[in-house]
Amino acid sequence: MPDDVSPSNLMPGQLLARGVSRHLRDLGFVSVEELVPTRGLRVDVMALGPKGEIWIIECKSSRVDFQSDHKWQGYLEWADRFFWAVDQDFPTELLPDESGLIIADGYDAEIIRMGPETKLAGARRKQMLIKFSRHAAVRAQLARDPGVVFRSGDA
Numbered sequence: 001m002p003d004d005v006s007p008s009n010l011m012p013g014q015l016l017a018r019g020v021s022r023h024l025r026d027l028g029f030v031s032v033e034e035l036v037p038t039r040g041l042r043v044d045v046m047a048l049g050p051k052g053e054i055w056i057i058e059c060k061s062s063r064v065d066f067q068s069d070h071k072w073q074g075y076l077e078w079a080d081r082f083f084w085a086v087d088q089d090f091p092t093e094l095l096p097d098e099s100g101l102i103i104a105d106g107y108d109a110e111i112i113r114m115g116p117e118t119k120l121a122g123a124r125r126k127q128m129l130i131k132f133s134r135h136a137a138v139r140a141q142l143a144r145d146p147g148v149v150f151r152s153g154d155a
Helices: 012-026 063-067 072-078 122-144
Strands: 030-035 043-048 054-059 081-086 100-104 109-113
Touching: 012 030, 012 043, 012 054, 012 081, 012 100, 012 109, 030 122, 043 122, 054 072, 054 100, 054 122, 072 081, 072 122
Parallel strands: 054 081, 081 100
Antiparallel strands: 030 043, 043 054, 100 109
């Protein structure tokens, strides 16, 4: 692992995203971080399951981080399931009961409560699959060729 991606160089929310992504991979999901489903929103982790299911996971590293997030309900219409990912010391009573809960660290995670399923409409699913694919492709290309320049709408 390159030095700039070692766990010691990651912010707390990025560590949570790393553990979540590792756990989801064990469940057959692939994931991307910091995907923009629509202008004004950026999800921490979007995961694509083996049957095409789309999950959004918001990583919160502290009470203040959670309380300052006023956009999270806007994420619900972009996924089949929504989860919060927090560490084991997070006061989980703050989190809405009607959402999923994942306890994570920088190495793994565990789904404590499954988020309710609200299936995306076909057109929205297609839109999200395209966004997910393009985002993943841009990230892969940047990893291979860090000097490449993309336009703002490319990812």
